Amino acid sequence: VEPASNNPWLYLRLAASIEEMIGRRLLRPGDRIPSVRRFSMEQRVSVPTALHAYAILETRGLIAARPRSGFYVSARSADSLSEPDPAVSLLKARALSPADPFESLTDNMARDLVPFGVALPSPALLPVGKLTRTMASIGRRLGPAAGDYDFAPGCLALRREVARRAAAAGCSLAAEDLIVTLGGTEAINLALRCTCEPGDTVVIESPTFFGIVRQLREMRLKALPIPVDSRTGICLDTLDRATRRTRVAACVLVPNFHNPIGFVMPDARKRELVRLLGGRGIPLIEDDVYGELQHEGPRPRCAKAFDPDGSVILCGSYSKTLSPGYRVGFLAAGRWHERALGLKKIQTLAGPTLPSLAVAEFLRNGGYDRHLRSFREACRRQVEETRAAICRYFPEGTRISRPSGGHLLWCELPGNVDSLELFREAAAAGISIAPGPVFSSDGGFRNFVRISCGHPWSSRLDQSLAVLGRLARKQARIPGAEQRREHPLRLHSAAGR
Amino acid sequence: VEPASNNPWLYLRLAASIEEMIGRRLLRPGDRIPSVRRFSMEQRVSVPTALHAYAILETRGLIAARPRSGFYVSARSADSLSEPDPAVSLLKARALSPADPFESLTDNMARDLVPFGVALPSPALLPVGKLTRTMASIGRRLGPAAGDYDFAPGCLALRREVARRAAAAGCSLAAEDLIVTLGGTEAINLALRCTCEPGDTVVIESPTFFGIVRQLREMRLKALPIPVDSRTGICLDTLDRATRRTRVAACVLVPNFHNPIGFVMPDARKRELVRLLGGRGIPLIEDDVYGELQHEGPRPRCAKAFDPDGSVILCGSYSKTLSPGYRVGFLAAGRWHERALGLKKIQTLAGPTLPSLAVAEFLRNGGYDRHLRSFREACRRQVEETRAAICRYFPEGTRISRPSGGHLLWCELPGNVDSLELFREAAAAGISIAPGPVFSSDGGFRNFVRISCGHPWSSRLDQSLAVLGRLARKQARIPGAEQRREHPLRLHSAAGR
Numbered sequence: 001v002e003p004a005s006n007n008p009w010l011y012l013r014l015a016a017s018i019e020e021m022i023g024r025r026l027l028r029p030g031d032r033i034p035s036v037r038r039f040s041m042e043q044r045v046s047v048p049t050a051l052h053a054y055a056i057l058e059t060r061g062l063i064a065a066r067p068r069s070g071f072y073v074s075a076r077s078a079d080s081l082s083e084p085d086p087a088v089s090l091l092k093a094r095a096l097s098p099a100d101p102f103e104s105l106t107d108n109m110a111r112d113l114v115p116f117g118v119a120l121p122s123p124a125l126l127p128v129g130k131l132t133r134t135m136a137s138i139g140r141r142l143g144p145a146a147g148d149y150d151f152a153p154g155c156l157a158l159r160r161e162v163a164r165r166a167a168a169a170g171c172s173l174a175a176e177d178l179i180v181t182l183g184g185t186e187a188i189n190l191a192l193r194c195t196c197e198p199g200d201t202v203v204i205e206s207p208t209f210f211g212i213v214r215q216l217r218e219m220r221l222k223a224l225p226i227p228v229d230s231r232t233g234i235c236l237d238t239l240d241r242a243t244r245r246t247r248v249a250a251c252v253l254v255p256n257f258h259n260p261i262g263f264v265m266p267d268a269r270k271r272e273l274v275r276l277l278g279g280r281g282i283p284l285i286e287d288d289v290y291g292e293l294q295h296e297g298p299r300p301r302c303a304k305a306f307d308p309d310g311s312v313i314l315c316g317s318y319s320k321t322l323s324p325g326y327r328v329g330f331l332a333a334g335r336w337h338e339r340a341l342g343l344k345k346i347q348t349l350a351g352p353t354l355p356s357l358a359v360a361e362f363l364r365n366g367g368y369d370r371h372l373r374s375f376r377e378a379c380r381r382q383v384e385e386t387r388a389a390i391c392r393y394f395p396e397g398t399r400i401s402r403p404s405g406g407h408l409l410w411c412e413l414p415g416n417v418d419s420l421e422l423f424r425e426a427a428a429a430g431i432s433i434a435p436g437p438v439f440s441s442d443g444g445f446r447n448f449v450r451i452s453c454g455h456p457w458s459s460r461l462d463q464s465l466a467v468l469g470r471l472a473r474k475q476a477r478i479p480g481a482e483q484r485r486e487h488p489l490r491l492h493s494a495a496g497r
Numbered sequence: 498v499e500p501a502s503n504n505p506w507l508y509l510r511l512a513a514s515i516e517e518m519i520g521r522r523l524l525r526p527g528d529r530i531p532s533v534r535r536f537s538m539e540q541r542v543s544v545p546t547a548l549h550a551y552a553i554l555e556t557r558g559l560i561a562a563r564p565r566s567g568f569y570v571s572a573r574s575a576d577s578l579s580e581p582d583p584a585v586s587l588l589k590a591r592a593l594s595p596a597d598p599f600e601s602l603t604d605n606m607a608r609d610l611v612p613f614g615v616a617l618p619s620p621a622l623l624p625v626g627k628l629t630r631t632m633a634s635i636g637r638r639l640g641p642a643a644g645d646y647d648f649a650p651g652c653l654a655l656r657r658e659v660a661r662r663a664a665a666a667g668c669s670l671a672a673e674d675l676i677v678t679l680g681g682t683e684a685i686n687l688a689l690r691c692t693c694e695p696g697d698t699v700v701i702e703s704p705t706f707f708g709i710v711r712q713l714r715e716m717r718l719k720a721l722p723i724p725v726d727s728r729t730g731i732c733l734d735t736l737d738r739a740t741r742r743t744r745v746a747a748c749v750l751v752p753n754f755h756n757p758i759g760f761v762m763p764d765a766r767k768r769e770l771v772r773l774l775g776g777r778g779i780p781l782i783e784d785d786v787y788g789e790l791q792h793e794g795p796r797p798r799c800a801k802a803f804d805p806d807g808s809v810i811l812c813g814s815y816s817k818t819l820s821p822g823y824r825v826g827f828l829a830a831g832r833w834h835e836r837a838l839g840l841k842k843i844q845t846l847a848g849p850t851l852p853s854l855a856v857a858e859f860l861r862n863g864g865y866d867r868h869l870r871s872f873r874e875a876c877r878r879q880v881e882e883t884r885a886a887i888c889r890y891f892p893e894g895t896r897i898s899r900p901s902g903g904h905l906l907w908c909e910l911p912g913n914v915d916s917l918e919l920f921r922e923a924a925a926a927g928i929s930i931a932p933g934p935v936f937s938s939d940g941g942f943r944n945f946v947r948i949s950c951g952h953p954w955s956s957r958l959d960q961s962l963a964v965l966g967r968l969a970r971k972q973a974r975i976p977g978a979e980q981r982r983e984h985p986l987r988l989h990s991a992a993g994r
Contacts, residue, residue: 106648120646128644132851136633147625147820149617151603182679185846198694211846218843323644325850346715349682349708352849353822354629 262403
């Protein structure tokens, strides 16, 4: 969409200004827009000019004429196609109270609330002791060299292991294709810096991981959220239409064990996604931090597996599977490898030497695979227990995702529940949850919450979910909530399960 | 300076194009420029227009008329005032062979050349073993928590120690003013990102640390290099004039034990610097990575010590004093603290947990101060030995800095020596040096080299300097170079020494 003010043709400027109002939801689907005559008078333009503007909008499917009634905003375009006004969206996201979702969630961590909020596994489930011993032993062996720089692209032993593992995700990568990063955060940050300029528009999933929204906000990028299907991921039709109409600099997705929903995009759709974006020259930034946490069977393939020409940028991390504090992640930046390397060198120059070596050794000696076997099973069990407890305690009408990997659940509560209010009440009751609006760039998902099941199941967790259920029922105004403990839920089910 | 092509007035465009030629040194001090009549004919403009352009340049002190002789480029302005064309400068810097000085220097490290190139102390002089043991013991004590995130602003214990030490540099800082960073690199990067937009102009010292030039290049910032006095630092008069004429977004300096020269700006000049920049609303980014490496007496104060209102951004690091591979640095971003914190969270989110804790403990328990005492003495001795050897072996006319801290020497070789050629010849002879042009944004300092004295003195180092001296003499075409081993040098001497 051209900015309304830059276009030299009056009728195009007029069309763009209406389009902008639709995008900002000042005009909503089904709204009647002024008649051509009235519009021409209001805008002080000729009737043919006004008509020309309307014709443009009609051709684009943004408005439709109804016989003897006038022009109306089309439902389809307003639902999914129109670009949100990023300033408004981001201001909304920023205006959340408490201001920064990340702050409040980590604050909840620090306050030792019941940990349904942050998407982190319990430290007790991670092999941190083994890693620390591995690191100490490598340090002793290396002597003074343990303190040397590990200049970007970083630890070769680690990059070799990452490349080897990538084969299981269908990716053909060599150590030379990889850059070691400070966790997934730096990987995504470098990917965005490689591909975007301030002011550019980036496609994100709606909902999406709030860390991605935060990256866009700090980098002054515009978010173009595309709805996802809770079983198959981003809506490719909408993506197709949106990228046909809007210049998009990049697309950041979590195709495997999506945060917050947990779906895995089927391979055929990943292939179609890569083809679609590739055809438009739009880089796909793939956040795969949960990709190795399948509950059973082989790990899902990455979208990167279907990338013929380096247009997919793969971001990974061992923060969610080994230790967040080791800060070991990686980036396969494809066509942007050199640019990413240049940026990495000015951002952080080198990674922490011993932590990278420790992770490399743990991957190499099989310790990581042994850990993953038990950790995946723990995630599966914890998700199952948590889902069952939510079924017991949450109000009727609650919908809940059924992830086939990872440890996150996405719950849709009855429409009148305000998850930000629930977030505050829960915190007051000693419980941390992640409210829906933090997963959106425009304050949506008001009646959703994300529940992280990263901790071993316990009666404390069970009781906390009972408390949450009561709070939600109170908000949903379901009488006698405490008495009714069991009720049927409509469940989203994952593909093929 | 307005870009030549954007100005609507013909005479201003003409003036700007001449100014640009002076800035790019296509016209040099003392060069005669065409007569008004010839200029008007060459440019196909009227004589009054040409005269008007010359008058503008004369008013600005860029050219001067000599009676009956014509117009000449003024010495002063060409030396120091004119803004270089950043595109040309940066292209030149990029066109150096080997392309990236950093690459070639680290490549030299990897090839185990005699290490006069990279500004790193010998690992044998750093307490890496003690740090590793400290880290292992903290890891054991913490158990699973050793793997937790250390979210920005980072390790409180470390920030407390940094704040405590800052008092010795005259800085009144609290833990809340500090952000833990991935070494000095991330600190400077965050400082630049806080204060600059792509295309902005940044004042740097000429010469300056090549890591700063690299940051500017990757961030698409323009460099405005200001000459330094080898004893007192950046020329404040020139800085004053330059910042009066040019919109400058930030100023990045190394006031203490400058890289490559080694000077310490006197306190009075630091105070004046802060006042001058503060008055123009220009943030000062102070790189203090060598500040604790004085050869004797108390450590020098930081420019930050004279900062009344948070306009100075202090960047520090333990990479040069403890271990580069631990990646522990810090940032006191003053008025930009919140913005820096926001950027840190999207760039790296958290630092490596155990390395930060290990450094904090080493600072706290006195291990760092004990180490500094011997390390400073080692630096002093090594610098002294290296200077003496350079006096013995280098060609007549060599000038050499006399640093009062750190381990870097800046050598001016006879004018006909090409340090890039010397760099290549030295590498072929198994010796790494840092050629002068990498310390400039425009390929200057062609006959300079930086010699790092980070390693304990040895006959290998002595012999390598003899080889370097022979190579330099050959280039300087001093006959019988091998026979003449001793000759007087004119030395820059540090203030008060």
